[in-house]
Structures are given as structure tokens and as C-alpha cells.
Amino acid sequence: MAFKKMWLNINGANRMFACDPVKDSLADVLRRLGLTSVKVGCGIGVCGSCTVLLNGELVRSCARKMARIDEYSEVVTVEGIGTPTNLHPVQVAFMNNGAVQCGFCTPGFIVSTYALLLKNNNPTREDVREWFQKHKNVCRCTGYKQIVDAVMDAAKVVRGEATIEDIKVKLPEDKEYYGKPLVRPTSLAKVCGLADYGDDQELKMPSETYHVAMVQPRLAHHAKILRIDKEEAEKMPGVAKIITAADLKAAGGSNVMAEANFHERSTVRIPSRKVLAEDKIYRYGDVVALAVADTKEHARAAAAKVKVEIEKLPEYLNFLEAAMPDAMRIHEDTPNIFCKQPVLKGVGLDEPSKVAEVIEEAPYSVEGSFYSSREPHLSIEGDSVQAYFDEDGYLTFQCKSQGVYSSISRIGNCLGVPTSKLRVMMNPTGASFGWSTNAGDLCLAGAAAVVMQAPIALSMSYEEHQHFSGKRCPCHSNGRLACDDNGKIIAAEFDFGLDHGAYSWGGDDCFTKQARFAFFPYTIPNVAGLCRVANTNHNFGTAYRSYGSPQAYTLSEALMDMLAERAGIDPFEFRWRNIGRPGDTNINSYPFRQYPMEEMMKIMKPYYEKAVAEAKANDTPEKRRGVGLAWGGFNVTEGGTDKASAAIELNPDETFTKYDTYQELGQGGDIGSLMLTLEALKPLGVTPDMIKLVQNDTKLCPDSGMSGASRTHYMSGKATMAAAEQLINAMKKPDGTYRTYDEMKSEGIPTKYTGSWSCTSVDGLCRLDPNTGIGDPSPSYTYCLNLAEVEVDTATGKTTVVRFTCVDDVGKVGNLAAVNGQAFGGISHSIGFALSEIYEDVKRHTNIASCGVPYIKDIPDVINVIHYERPDEVGPFGSSGASEAFQSSGHVAVLNAIYNACGVRIHEIPATPAKVKAGLDAIAAGRKPEVPAKYFLGSDLYEELEDIKANPVKYEGEPDFFRSLGGSTSEKFF
Numbered sequence: 017m018a019f020k021k022m023w024l025n026i027n028g029a030n031r032m033f034a035c036d037p038v039k040d041s042l043a044d045v046l047r048r049l050g051l052t053s054v055k056v057g058c059g060i061g062v063c064g065s066c067t068v069l070l071n072g073e074l075v076r077s078c079a080r081k082m083a084r085i086d087e088y089s090e091v092v093t094v095e096g097i098g099t100p101t102n103l104h105p106v107q108v109a110f111m112n113n114g115a116v117q118c119g120f121c122t123p124g125f126i127v128s129t130y131a132l133l134l135k136n137n138n139p140t141r142e143d144v145r146e147w148f149q150k151h152k153n154v155c156r157c158t159g160y161k162q163i164v165d166a167v168m169d170a171a172k173v174v175r176g177e178a179t180i181e182d183i184k185v186k187l188p189e190d191k192e193y194y195g196k197p198l199v200r201p202t203s204l205a206k207v208c209g210l211a212d213y214g215d216d217q218e219l220k221m222p223s224e225t226y227h228v229a230m231v232q233p234r235l236a237h238h239a240k241i242l243r244i245d246k247e248e249a250e251k252m253p254g255v256a257k258i259i260t261a262a263d264l265k266a267a268g269g270s271n272v273m274a275e276a277n278f279h280e281r282s283t284v285r286i287p288s289r290k291v292l293a294e295d296k297i298y299r300y301g302d303v304v305a306l307a308v309a310d311t312k313e314h315a316r317a318a319a320a321k322v323k324v325e326i327e328k329l330p331e332y333l334n335f336l337e338a339a340m341p342d343a344m345r346i347h348e349d350t351p352n353i354f355c356k357q358p359v360l361k362g363v364g365l366d367e368p369s370k371v372a373e374v375i376e377e378a379p380y381s382v383e384g385s386f387y388s389s390r391e392p393h394l395s396i397e398g399d400s401v402q403a404y405f406d407e408d409g410y411l412t413f414q415c416k417s418q419g420v421y422s423s424i425s426r427i428g429n430c431l432g433v434p435t436s437k438l439r440v441m442m443n444p445t446g447a448s449f450g451w452s453t454n455a456g457d458l459c460l461a462g463a464a465a466v467v468m469q470a471p472i473a474l475s476m477s478y479e480e481h482q483h484f485s486g487k488r489c490p491c492h493s494n495g496r497l498a499c500d501d502n503g504k505i506i507a508a509e510f511d512f513g514l515d516h517g518a519y520s521w522g523g524d525d526c527f528t529k530q531a532r533f534a535f536f537p538y539t540i541p542n543v544a545g546l547c548r549v550a551n552t553n554h555n556f557g558t559a560y561r562s563y564g565s566p567q568a569y570t571l572s573e574a575l576m577d578m579l580a581e582r583a584g585i586d587p588f589e590f591r592w593r594n595i596g597r598p599g600d601t602n603i604n605s606y607p608f609r610q611y612p613m614e615e616m617m618k619i620m621k622p623y624y625e626k627a628v629a630e631a632k633a634n635d636t637p638e639k640r641r642g643v644g645l646a647w648g649g650f651n652v653t654e655g656g657t658d659k660a661s662a663a664i665e666l667n668p669d670e671t672f673t674k675y676d677t678y679q680e681l682g683q684g685g686d687i688g689s690l691m692l693t694l695e696a697l698k699p700l701g702v703t704p705d706m707i708k709l710v711q712n713d714t715k716l717c718p719d720s721g722m723s724g725a726s727r728t729h730y731m732s733g734k735a736t737m738a739a740a741e742q743l744i745n746a747m748k749k750p751d752g753t754y755r756t757y758d759e760m761k762s763e764g765i766p767t768k769y770t771g772s773w774s775c776t777s778v779d780g781l782c783r784l785d786p787n788t789g790i791g792d793p794s795p796s797y798t799y800c801l802n803l804a805e806v807e808v809d810t811a812t813g814k815t816t817v818v819r820f821t822c823v824d825d826v827g828k829v830g831n832l833a834a835v836n837g838q839a840f841g842g843i844s845h846s847i848g849f850a851l852s853e854i855y856e857d858v859k860r861h862t863n864i865a866s867c868g869v870p871y872i873k874d875i876p877d878v879i880n881v882i883h884y885e886r887p888d889e890v891g892p893f894g895s896s897g898a899s900e901a902f903q904s905s906g907h908v909a910v911l912n913a914i915y916n917a918c919g920v921r922i923h924e925i926p927a928t929p930a931k932v933k934a935g936l937d938a939i940a941a942g943r944k945p946e947v948p949a950k951y952f953l954g955s956d957l958y959e960e961l962e963d964i965k966a967n968p969v970k971y972e973g974e975p976d977f978f979r980s981l982g983g984s985t986s987e988k989f990f
């Protein structure tokens with residue numbers, strides 16, 4: 017390795033440094049020089065997060081080697097564009113248009129925008145979209161629209177047509193903040209490149225920190241481990257140790273991650289996941305050892321020298337394969353199908369097969385089989401964790417986590433450190449969308465810190481992260497639906513086979529979503545359904561926005577369209593006839609908690625009619641136009657035993673500190689907490705600058721629960737109200753005025769109050785009966801009615817979504833920009849899910865581009881989101897939840913629109929150009945497009961339902977533990 021001394025002119029100043037011109041990229045050098053605004057996401061030139069200006073041209077600096085850069089070249093990064101005290105208009109525009117969510121892509125977008133406006137300060141929206149498409153700037157959070165809005169605002173300032181003040185969000189003078197688009201507190205650091213994400217934290221760790229690289233053999237999906245040979249690796253330069261499961265056990269850890277399988281029908285008896293694989297590899301991304309060294313490069317070099325000998329076992333890569341009668345058990349303690357949940361209603365409750373009779377005798381019926389794919393989350397930032405023992409002896413993790421407390425539960429005793437001595441805190445986080453609900457990365461980092469008794473840093477390459485992190489569960493399903501002569505649905509039948517991958521944890525929760533959201537929010541009198549979940553050897557299933565429900569809608573919203581057509585009824589009208597109305601019940605035999613459906617359809621109607629008319633007018637043989645609808649929705653909270661706490665403290669300078677674990681992953685954990693606190697403390701006349709947020713550190717903050725299940729705003733909002741009420745009461749004087757901090761102290765009145773709230777205070781909640789599927793598990797719901805307008809190119813089969821409209825009910829909007837961010841972002845993921853996203857071929861699907869992430873031109877610029885804003889009866893200040901529903905069913909609206917456009921119904925997503933073209937070719941040849949035959953899901957549906965009826969399990973209602981995604985349920989096994 018030969019180093020070279022070089023000079024670059026960086027942000028106007030000449031800087032000298034040494035580098036390896038062959039190995040080092042421009043991004044490496046800039047980051048070493050402290051310019052950590054240059055974020056490395058993909059590392060291979062496909063995401064744009066590392067974009068800088070080099071001699072006036074945009075480059076993706078991760079892909080530009082120093083050998084190709086001349087001395088004294090001019091480089092501009094965000095640090096050279098604007099600073100917190102002297103912001104550039106582009107930075108101000110991004111902050112004030114909701115264009116910054118997780119912020120990981122933001123420096124790249126700002127540099128890209130800066131370059132665009134230097135070339136063209138009067139771009140059209142389409143110019144802006146072309147520019148970001150050309151320069152491969154990807155944002156996975158926003159859905160892009162707000163970014164284009166921001167560029168248009170910045171351009172006005174650059175042209176002198178507006179001032180910076182003109183483009184700022186104005187604070188309301190009446191202090192009525194709730195519902196307004198206040199700027200996120202964390203956005204200033206993000207637009208200036210000063211937010212230090214995981215890899216930035218690693219660079220800034222003390223010098224005694226060890227670096228850890230994973231030994232992820234990637235040899236097979238299923239295999240016995242015969243031997244791990246670490247001899248050569250241990251002799252590599254700088255290596256401190258190669259850690260295997262034996263080392264962790266010798267240090268006192270169990271090496272087994274805590275699990276909670278709560279469902280009465282679950283056959284899982286032994287926790288399925290180990291920290292470091294010992295005897296078997298269950299999936300391609302399993303890790304067998306950790307290489308610990310003085311530098312990252314040394315650790316990686318050593319990891320590559322660990323030899324792993326295996327004996328391959330049969331690989332079952334989807335539900336259908338794992339459910340075959342001759343398939344071997346993947347985990348010895350349980351059959352591959354490890355849990356089942358029936359859904360029986362009407363005649364199905366007494367005799368399930370009667371539902372089949374109703375369907376077969378109905379005037380109109382349809383049937384179909386569908387596949388919902390293994391959707392990858394594709395956050396731009398990968399995975400990076402630091403672990404060390406803090407000054408009080410806590411094993412401390414700096415990481416990305418959807419639930420800092422639930423991560424502790426998930427770690428359990430696998431590291432041999434009592435959970436009371438674990439501390440989890442979040443780094444600034446480049447999004448997750450659900451994958452960081454799982455603490456496997458923390459367990460690896462913790463294992464290294466425990467074995468070494470030293471601080472460590474673990475940073476995965478994007479490819480390693482891609483194979484290590486869980487994915488949305490794929491699902492095969494069969495279904496039938498029938499209606500009477502008036503288009504009223506009279507019966508539904510469904511059978512879902514959920515592929516939960518290599519590990520079981522969460523599977524018996526995820527599959528209850530199909531049992532609740534199939535045919536939501538319609539009313540159907542007779543139902544016979546079954547949800548099954550199986551282990552396979554593909555990547556494990558984990559949370560993803562709208563967890564478990566898109567799989568349901570893939571079947572039910574397709575069947576709704578198919579039945580409407582069969583009955584000769586317009587699909588909008590057919591849905592109108594069948595939505596739930598007061599007095600109607602859902603498929604779980606309970607009344608809906610709310611009935612916004614009619615009002616939402618009334619709001620949607622003119623948009624639908626306009627879309628249909630425009631599709632007709634613009635339809636040509638070359639470019640077919642179509643319109644598709646899909647109802648969607650999701651639960652709010654984790655159910656009847658969900659709980660949350662938050663604390664508020666009065667400070668000596670009469671400001672307030674709010675403590676909570678409203679995890680900020682880009683969705684707005686910072687602004688959500690701020691809005692709630694402002695509203696809860698409104699009697700005190702507080703302003704945003706009077707509230708300091710201390711968040712997401714288990715040592716400092718009470719447990720507000722996980723950021724998932726659309727629960728955080730709702731649950732931590734109620735806890736915030738409880739804390740604020742106590743504080744306000746304590747501050748209140750007999751004359752109605754409020755005590756100062758000094759007065760509180762002199763009277764000996766505490767200045768800090770913790771508030772808590774639990775769903776146990778909501779009447780009548782009960783989870784699904786494992787024998788019938790009857791139940792009412794959530795206090796509130798979010799609702800979405802989606803309308804997609806597409807154009808299908810008949811020459812190529814390529815589908816383009818030209819406009820998307822969503823009418824939602826998320827209760828009262830808390831922060832307009834944050835809710836819109838969830839809406840646009842969720843819709844963009846839905847479009848990707850429908851058309852391109854995939855994680856199946858582990859050799860090919862290694863980065864965001866090969867996995868089909870939508871670039872800006874894949875997402876329409878026109879996205880209408882209309883908030884119905886029915887005040888929620890229970891939620892804080894009338895809000896319910898505002899995330900999951902936006903990604904529940906939009907994908908089926910797109911698929912239905914494709915059918916409407918060209919007659920090709922896609923049963924197995926994604927709807928790639930090749931699949932659509934094959935359907936078009938079949939139609940052109942006078943054949944019917946191919947559809948999948950009914951899937952074999954392990955047994956006959958009705959035999960299975962009869963067996964469940966004959967063998968009921970004991971149902972005790974709500975368990976007395978926090979049952980869902982973490983909480984304290986882990987004790988079940990330990």
C-alpha cells in the first residue's frame with residue numbers, strides 16, 4: 017500500500033492529507049477530514065447520499081477513487097453551503113417544507129439542489145425531478161414531493177422573488193400549535209450535515225475502541241456447521257480476537273435471544289434465534305463469529321480469513337416448500353407451520369363448511385390465489401452500533417432502535433448482563449421502517465463488548481445489513497368471495513400462509529393482522545378463514561410499516577375488484593354498498609371502533625369520477641390508462657395491555673424538559689413529542705423554544721414503548737397529558753396563577769412528574785379468540801381509501817403511476833408536515849411494493865437499486881392526501897395514529913389500476929414489466945393471462961378448521977403481560 021500526499025480545495029480552503037489513491041474514495045477522504053455531512057449509504061454509487069460537487073460537477077463520492085482526482089480540485093460539501101448561523105436558502109427550504117425526515121439523504125439532496133440552481137435558477141418541477149433522477153438522489157422517507165416543493169421555494173429566493181423569511185413556516189401568534197406544520201427540532205443539524213449517524217459516531221469514538229466485523233459465511237440457507245477455523249484469522253494484523261458462541265458463553269451469556277410467542281396455538285417451545293450460530297445456519301445472513309481488531313480494515317480482513325465448514329441441509333425458501341408434508345423440521349421443537357388462527361363468523365361459526373355452501377350457491381362469486389412478496393425496507397442508512405460500559409457500569413448501546421426498552425427485552429440474558437444493567441440509546445437514525453424492532457445487531461455488538469470488556473464499534477456494509485436484517489413476511493393466499501344480486505357480500509373464505517423465515521419471534525403476532533384486516537373495513541356476514549405461519553430458510557420476518565396487513569389486502573382488495581366486475585357493478589359503487597356502517601360488524605364479529613367509511617367515500621367520489629373520465633380520455637393502444645381503488649387501514653396501539661410513560665420537568669429558567677422514548681426514525685419522534693408537550697402545557701402559555709427534549713435513552717427516559725403499530729403519538733400522547741396535568745396542578749396557586757421554579761422549590765413541591773397511560777383503561781378490549789377469531793383488540797384505527805391512476809406501456813409492460821389520491825382518517829392531525837410525510841412516504845413504498853421491490857435472490861438483491869427502490873421518476877409528483885380529521889374519541893387531543901395505514905393497501909390500488917388499464921391482473925407481486933407484458937401478449941393472442949393455481953398451504957382449509965373446532969385451546973383473554981413486540985413477555989422463556 018503506497019500512500020500519497022494530496023491537496024484539495026475543500027469548501028474554499030486548501031487542505032492537505034495523505035491517502036491511498038487506489039483504495040480510498042473521495043468519500044473516505046472527506047469523512048476522515050471530518051466532513052461527515054458526506055453520508056455513505058449504499059457505498060456503490062446508487063443512492064446519492066454521498067453527493068458532492070467536484071470541480072463544479074456533481075459526483076457520488078463513494079464511487080470516485082482518489083486516483084481519478086487531480087490535486088487542488090475544488091470540492092463543495094454541505095458544510096461549505098451553509099451553517100446553522102448562516103443557512104443557505106436551500107437548507108431553509110428543506111427544513112420548512114417537510115423535506116427532511118430521517119435526514120440521511122438530505123446533505124446529498126442539498127448539494128444536488130445547490131448545483132441545479134447554479135445551472136438553472138428557474139427550473140420547472142419536471143426539471144427538478146429529471147435532475148434528481150439523473151444524479152440518482154434517492155429518498156426513502158419522503159416520497160419526494162416535499163423535496164421538489166423545497167427546491168421550488170429555494171429557487172424563488174435565489175431568483176430574488178422571495179426572501180428567506182417568506183419561505184419559513186410562521187409560528188401561530190395565538191400559540192395554537194397543534195395541527196400546524198412546525199419545523200422539526202432535529203432538522204437544523206440534518207440540513208447542515210451535523211447530525212452524527214451511526215458511522216459518524218464510530219469515527220468519533222475514543223481511540224481505544226475496538227472495531228468488529230461479522231463473519232457471515234453466506235454459504236447456504238440451511239446447513240449444519242461442522243467447523244469454524246479461526247487460526248489464520250487470529251494471526252492477521254491488528255486482530256485482538258475472533259469471537260464465537262463458545263466465547264460468549266464462557267463470558268456468561270446464554271447466546272440465545274429472548275423470545276415471546278404468546279399465541280395459545282403456537283408450537284414453538286425453544287427460542288429460535290441465537291446471537292452467533294453454533295450448530296446450524298438457518299438462513300443466508302446468519303453470523304457465526306465476530307472479528308475484533310484495532311481498525312475496521314483489519315477486522316474485515318480477519319473476518320474474511322475465518323473458514324467455516326458446513327454440511328448443506330434441504331432449503332425451504334417459501335411457505336409452500338416448508339409446508340410440504342415431506343419437508344424436514346427447520347427447528348426441531350416445532351413443525352414448520354408453528355401457529356394457526358381461525359376466523360369464523362355467521363354460519364361459519366357453527367359449521368365452517370357452510371360458508372363454502374353459501375359461496376357456491378351465491379349469484380356471483382370469485383376466487384383467486386395471490387402472493388405478497390418479501391419486501392425489503394431499504395432505508396438508505398444501513399446498520400452501525402457502538403457498545404461500551406458507561407461510567408455507571410451499564411452495558412450501553414448507541415444504535416438504531418424502534419424501541420429502546422423493547423430492545424433490552426429482546427436481548428434478555430443472551431449476553432450474561434442483567435437487563436437492569438443494559439442501557440440503549442438511539443443515534444441520529446437514517447430510517448428503519450420497522451427492521452430495527454429486532455435487536456440482533458445489538459446482541460452482536462454486546463457480545464463483542466462483553467467478551468472484550470472494552471468499547472467496540474460494529475458497522476455493517478450495506479450488503480451485510482441487507483442479509484442480516486429481517487424483511488416483510490411474504491404470504492401465499494387463497495380466497496373466495498360471494499355477493500347477492502344487489503352486490504351485497506354474503507360470504508368470504510380465505511387461507512393465508514405467512515412465511516416468517518428462519519426465526520419465529522413475532523410470527524404469531526404478525527399473522528393475526530391477516531385475521532383482522534382481510535376485507536377491512538367491509539361488513540361480511542359469513543366468514544371461514546385461516547391464517548397459518550411457518551418457518552422457512554429465508555430471511556426472518558420482522559416489522560415493516562403496516563406490519564402484516566398488506567398481505568391481507570393483497571388478497572381481499574383484489575377479490576373485491578374481481579367480484580365487482582363479475583356482478584357488473586362499478587368498483588367504487590361495489591365498495592360503497594359493502595363498507596361498514598353503524599351497527600355493522602367486522603370479520604372478527606365486533607362492531608368497528610369507528611365508522612368514517614361513508615364520509616371518506618364521499619370525499620373520494622369526485623376524485624374517482626375525475627380519474628375515470630381522464631383515464632378514458634387519455635387511453636391509447638400504446639399507453640393504456642386505468643384507475644384502481646383499495647380500502648386500507650390499521651390498528652392503533654399494541655392492544656389491550658399496551659402502556660406508555662413520559663415525564664415533564666420544570667427547569668430553573670422556567671423552561672421545561674420533556675423525557676420520553678418517542679423513537680425518532682425520521683417519522684417525527686422529535687416534532688411529535690414537541691407538539692404533544694406544547695398542547696399539554698398550553699395553560700402555561702409555552703412556546704416551542706421553552707421545551708427541551710431528552711429522548712430515547714433508557715437511563716434517562718421513562719418507557720414510552722415502541723415506535724410501531726401507529727401507537728407512539730397516541731400512547732405517549734396520553735402519557736404526556738398525564739404528566740402535564742400533574743405538573744400544572746402542582747404549579748397552580750389558589751388564585752389560579754402558576755408558581756415559578758423558585759416558588760416550587762421554596763415550598764418543597766417536586767418539579768418533575770411522570771405520567772403513564774395504559775389501554776387497560778379502554779373498555780371491552782379483547783384479543784382474538786384462538787378458536788374463533790372473535791375479538792376486539794384495539795382502541796382505535798386509522799383508515800385509508802386509496803386511488804391509483806396508472807399508465808401501462810403496452811410495448812414494454814412498464815407501469816407508471818401518474819397520480820395517487822388518498823383519503824385518510826388519522827383523527828386530528830398533530831403535525832401536518834409529519835403526517836403528510838408518513839402519507840407520501842407510505843404511498844411511495846406501496847408503489848414500490850406493487851411494481852418493483854423485491855428481496856428474494858440473495859446473490860442479486862444486495863443493494864437498494866437491485867432491490868427495486870423507487871427513484872423519483874417512479875413516484876408521481878401529484879399525490880393528493882386528504883385528511884378527514886374525525887376527532888378520535890380516546891386519543892390525545894383527538895389524534896389517533898398516523899403511519900401504518902398509509903402503506904397498508906396502496907399497492908393493490910396500483911394492481912387494480914393495471915387491470916383496469918389493460919386487463920392484466922397481477923396475482924404475484926411485484927408487477928414487473930415482464931409480468932405485465934406476458935399478460936398483454938396472452939390477451940393479444942386470444943388467451944387468458946396465466947394465473948397461479950390454488951396453492952397447497954399444508955392441508956385442506958375446511959379439514960383444518962374442523963380440526964381446530966374439535967380441539968379448542970384454552971383462551972384466557974388478555975395475557976397479564978405486555979404481549980406484543982417486546983415488552984416484558986420475554987420472561988416466558990427465561
Ligand code: FES
Nearest residue numbers: 057059061064078
Ligand atoms: Fe455513494 Fe450511495 S451513492 S453512498
Ligand code: FES
Nearest residue numbers: 118119155156157
Ligand atoms: Fe430521505 Fe430519510 S429523509 S432517506
